[in-house]
Amino acid sequence: MFFSFIALSVATLIAYVIVPVCKIAGLGKQLTNEEIAKIIGEHFQEIDDKLLNLFDLQRQLESGNYQSYDLLSAAIDTKIEKLKPFSFVQAIPFDKTKKFARWALIPILVFVLLMLLKKEVFVEPAERIVHYNQQYEKPAPYSFVVTNPNLRAFQHDDFTVHVKIEGDETPEEVFIHYKNRTYKCNKVSNTEFDYTFSNIQQDIDFNLLTDETSSITYTIDVLPKPVTIGYEMQLHYPAYLNKPDEVLDNVGNATVPEGTRIEWKIFTKNSDNIIFIIDDEVKTISSEGDQFLIQKTAKNSFSYALFNKNSYFTSKDTIKDNITVIKDMYPEIMVMSQQDSAYSERYYFKGNIKDDYGFSKLQFVYNQYDANGRLVKQNQTVNIAIQTGVTLQDFYYYFDANTFDLKPGEKIEYYFQVFDNDGVNGHKSAKSSVSSYRLRTLEEISDDLEKSEDQVKSDFSDLVSESAQLMKDIEKLQSQLLQEKELSWQDKKKLEQLMNQYQELKDAIDKLQNQQKNNQAIESQYKDIQEDILKKQQELQKRMEDALSEEMKQMMNKLQQMMDQSAKKDDVQKEMQKLKKNTEDINKTLDQQLQLYKQLEVEKKLNETVQNLRNLADEQEKNAKNTENKNISKEQLQKIQQEIQEKYKELKEDLQELMKLNQQLEEPTKFKDTQELQQKIESQMQQSQQNLEKNNRSKSSDNQKDASESMDQLANQLEQDFNESELESVSEDIETLRQILDNLVKISFSQENILTSTQKMNARSSSVSNLMTEQFQVKNNMAHIADSLNALARRQMSVKPFIQTEVSKIEDYLKSAQTDLNDRKLPNASKNQQFALTSMNNLALMLNESLQEMQKKKEECKSKCNKSGNGSCSKPGGKGKSKKTSARELQQQLNRQMEALKKSMEQQGQQGQTGQQQQMSEKFAKMAAQQEAIRKMLEDYNNEMKSENGVGDRTLEQLINDMKKTEKELVNRTITQQTIQRQQSITTRLLKSERADIEKEKDEERKSNEAKYVPQLNPPKDWKFDTEHQQQNEMLKSVPADLNHYYKEKANEYFYNID
Missing domain, CATH: 2.60.40.10 (Immunoglobulins)
Structure with missing residues (x-):
């Protein structure tokens, strides 16, 4: 039954579904047109056989079986027109079928509802039908x-x-x-x-x-589920870091330098893809087997995540980590500069550079500008050697503006620029601040020097006042301490203030000393300074350095210790007395320095003015020659002449300034009046311009030559006046020093006698009072010598500061000896007298050296005087005449004294009578010293003759030998008639020698030779840098290589800081 139902269903399906569909598709046997026409004609009476006839006509037309084509075509068209109004849809009787269609809807709706509500009614039976052999x-x-x-x-x-x-x-x-x-x-x-x-x-x-x-x-x-078995991160560092690559196993977080190429290797199972998320960027990475490779160059810090994925699943287990990127920082640079104390155009730089990874180069960059501010050279560079691998290091650089061939008024701007070794972003750089150097003109340099020298003089005056005030404050505090038993807190504060004053004084002296050095260096570099002036400047500089003695510094330290330890008042007073004395010495030294500085300033101003006058005379002479050259235009010559006149006006102002400075001296140089000569020069220049305007070149040239000669004449006159005045001053000071030395010898004799008496005398003797009187007289005489030496030291550098120190010692010893005699402490008095006598002998040696130095200076003055001007300076026979005259006059006075002493001795009837022996000894000693001084005067003169002419004066040599005989007799306290005759003969021969010199001077030719001096600049100061930075570099190299970058840099900084 089941199979019968199947067969019936299949037959129905074929008959009512498949066959109609095949026919619609054109499959199987088809009807002809005639058959179709007959069927239509049968169903539609209106058409009948019209459609059939149409097909017949169409067939005839296609076969060509016709007599007339047009007639046949017309017949076909007629048939078609008759068929057009007809609609074949009317062939179906829809009105009859509509009433049956609504009944068909009922089963359809039932079927749909069953399928929606209980489909198993249809599905399960069907399933059972299909699976017919399955048991249910x-x-x-x-x-x-x-x-x-x-x-x-x-x-x-x-x-x-x-x-x-x-x-x-x-x-x-x-x-x-x-x-x-x-x-x-x-x-x-x-x-x-x-x-x-x-x-x-x-x-x-x-x-x-x-x-x-x-x-x-x-x-x-x-x-299969995608899983991560493991991963590694390879870090490929930038090449410029010289750092070996690293591999981190199963470590996702890392801190890397910028530019590091990171390579992830992900080992997975059952994964088709990996989702790689960097911040907001998502990438899908395909697999290579079970291994994934991801690469990225790290420029900035980022977070990332990794997801495994296959066709079935995206893993929720992720790798989430961070990459921290250390940016390559900009390098840092710091530079300090120091100007050479001797050469202002030289600078020494010490700098420090720092970077996180190292350097590529360090450069000195400069731009050069002309005097008008136009850029001549731009971005010129000089490479500086550095250790590129050391991240923190010092560098040194020497800058000499002379190497840039600058002209006056031109300048350079410069800075240092360091570049790091960034191989990712390119070499970054850092610059120091921009500095500049401008080559001043000679006029600017002179103006600055003049201002600086004025400031030095002002500072000198201030220092003299400050040291004097310090002396007064010390005296005031001493007076207060005398009225107190112990040091109070207020006394300590005042003493502390004194020490602060001293420190301020010391600082001011140091500052002034540095200013003098700087001025001297600039002058040596830019000006032609004569050798003797350079020596004087060096002597002044040395005196400034010795102004504050080491002894005084020790006293200040000792006072400080006394304050801290609450010392006794008497001890403090003793130290303060020493401090007062030393402060007084400083005051005298500074005052002497000030006067000597003023003298030197006048001498420098004179030399500069004279040199400028001669240079201008050469320019005028040159222009005079150019005026005769007709190839040079009149306008150009007038312009040059006008510039020369302007320069001369400036020189006139310099002359006025010179005279002003000269008048500020205690003993001004005796310059002759030059106003007439100056007006003459101006007149000749004006006439030159007028003749040039009239195109009278010949007369204009003559006027210019006359002006040039007058300038030379003015320069020679100024130089001659100064040299003569200096020679006269030195000669007078030599005589003064000899007199001082003579007086010192006398005082030493007196002190020796007092010492002998003191050593033999009993403290209870009434003669002690006489010794006190004699000691007081020696002390007063020594004070006069001290005043004379102080006055002489204000004029002559030959009187050294240590002479003043020795004088102070003598005065201290004499004062102490006087006090000991008053207290009848004869042993102490004797000791101080011995010290004073020793210092007197030392002082005599010092003064003798100063005398010799002054004599050499006198010879130099004579040499300069003879070479300058018109040669009218005193030679032997000039100033020598006055020296012989002085010797003759002194000899006459000595002769009269000796004759009077001889008469006195004859009247007394005996020599060396008791009570008169000491008085006679003093007279003989004094006359012997006078004769020795006269003899030395003639010896000096004779030595001058030998140095200039190569031959001395035989007459003077004979006179000197006779004087030695007289000295010997006076020492032996013997005066005979033969002695008196010898002395008269000496006087007569001196007078004849004077007259001979006068005659010789009249016949002598007077020639002038201008001395040209080319100064030699001081050699460049050796700039020695501290070698500590080399040690530092060695320590930096010793940092263990296995430290990572961070700790290595920390170690470098540590070594650098402790260094």
Whole structure:
């Protein structure tokens, strides 16, 4: 029956479905047109055989069986027109079929509802029909429904099966059966059960069971889960770091330098892709087997995450880490400069450069500008050697503006620029601040020097006042201390103030000393300074350095210690007395320095003015020659002449300034009046311009030559006046020093006698009072010598500061000796007298050296005087005449004294009578000293003759020998008639020698030779840098190589800082 039903269904399907469809598709036998026309004609009476006739006519037309084509075509068209109004749709009687269509809707609706509400009515029977050979049991009262969307699980995951019971009944328990074992399901509710499979490794087949029924077999498909087995991160550092690459195993976080290429190798299982997320950027990386390779160059810090993925699953287990990028920082540079104390155009630079990884180069960069400010050279560079691998280091650079061939008024701007070794972003740089150097013009240099010298004089005056005030404050504090028993807190504060005053004085002297050095260096570099002036400047500089003695510094330290230790008042007073004395010496020294500085300033101003006058005379002479050259235009000559006149006006102002400075001296130089000569020069220049305007070149040239000669004459006159005045001053000071030396010898004799008497005398003797009187007289005489030496030291540098120091010692010893005699402490007095006598002898030696130095200076003055001007300076016979005259006059006075002494001795009837012996000894000693002084005067003169002419004066040599005989007799306290005759002969021969010199001077030719002096500049100061930076570099190299970058840099900084 089942198969009969199948056969009937198939036949119906073929007859009513397949066959019609085949015919519609044109398959099988087809009707001809004539048959179709007959069928249509039978169903439509209006058409009848019209359609058939049309086909006949069409056939005739196609076969060509016709007599007239047009007639046949017309007949066909007529037939077609008759058929057009007809509609074939009318052939179907829709009105009759509509009433049956609505009945067909009822079964269709029933079928749709059943399919929607209970499709198993159709599905299950159909299934049973299809599976005809399968046995079906009676349906259970309930069924198992697995509610999981799908039965797919990922390997190693847990999977829970959810079961729902549907039906009229519900079981109390549900079991699950798999792998030949049965497990009870977890009851969630009356109709819901579940069961969890743990750590699924492979596919699982299971059934659901109850006591009444079992389910079909379900299969859990286990899908492979993408997992990460491990990974490594390779760090490829930029090449410029010279750092070896690193590999980090299973480490995701890292701190790397900028530009590091990071390569991740991810080792996975069951992964098709990896999702790589960097910040907001997502990339999908395909696999190469079970290994993934990801690369990125780190420019900035970033976070990243890695997800494994295959066709079934995207892993929720991610790698989330951070990469911190250390940016390559800009380099840093710091530069300090120091100007050479001797050469203002030289600078020494010490700099410090720092970077995180190293450097590529360090450069000195400069731009050069002309006097008008136009850029001549731009971005010129000089490479400086550095250690490129050391991240923190010092560098040194020497800058000499002379190497740039600058002209006056031109300047350069410069700076230092350091470049790091950044191989990622390109070499970054840092610059120091821009500095500049401008080559001043000679006029600017002169103006600056003049201002600086004025400031030096002002500072000198201030220092003299400050030292004097310090002396007064010390005296005031001493007076207060005398009225107190112990040092009070106020006394200590005042003493502290005194020490502060002293420190301020010291600082001011140091500052002044540096200013003098700087001025001297500039003058030596830019001006032609004569050698004797350079020597004087050096002597002044040395005196400034010795102004504050080491002894005074020790006294200040000792006073400070006394204050700290609360010393006794008497001890403090003694130290303050020493301090007062030393301060007084400083005051005298500074005052002497000031006067000597003023003299030197006048001498420098004179030399500069004279040199400028001679240079201008040369320019005028040159222009005079150019005026005669007709190839040079009149306008150009007038312009040059006008410039010369302007320069002369400036020189006139310099002359006025010279005279002004000269008048400020205590003993001004005796310059002759030059106003007439100056007016003459101006007149000649004006006449030159007038003649040039009239185009009278010949007269204009003559006027210019006359002006040039007058300038030379003015320069020679100024130089001659100064040299003569200096020679006269030195000669007078030599005589003064000789007199001082003579007086010192006398005082030393007196002091020696007092010392002898003191050593032999009893303290209780009444003669002590006489010794006190004699000692007081020696002390007063020594004070006169001290005043004379102080006055002489203000004029002559030959009187050195140590002479003043020795004089102070003598005065201190004499004062102490006087006090000891008053207290009748004869042993102490004798000791101080011995010290004073020793210092007197030392002072005599010092003064003798100063005398010799002054004599040499006198010879130099004579040499300069003879070479300058018109040669009218005193030679032997000039100033020599006055020296012989002085010697003759002194000799006459000595002769009269000797004659008077001889008469006195004859009247007394004996020599050396008791009571008169000491008085006679003093007279003989004094006359012997006078004769010695006269003899030395003639010896000096004779030596001058030998140095200038090569031959001395025989007459003077004979006179000198006779004087020595007289000295010997006076020392032996003997005066005979032969002695008196010898002395008269000496006087007569001196007078004849004077007259001979006068005659010789009249016949002598007077010639002038101008001395041209080319100064030699001081050699460049050796700039020695500290060698500590070399030691530092050695320590930096010793940093262990296995330290990472961070700790290595910390070690470098540590070594640098402690260095």
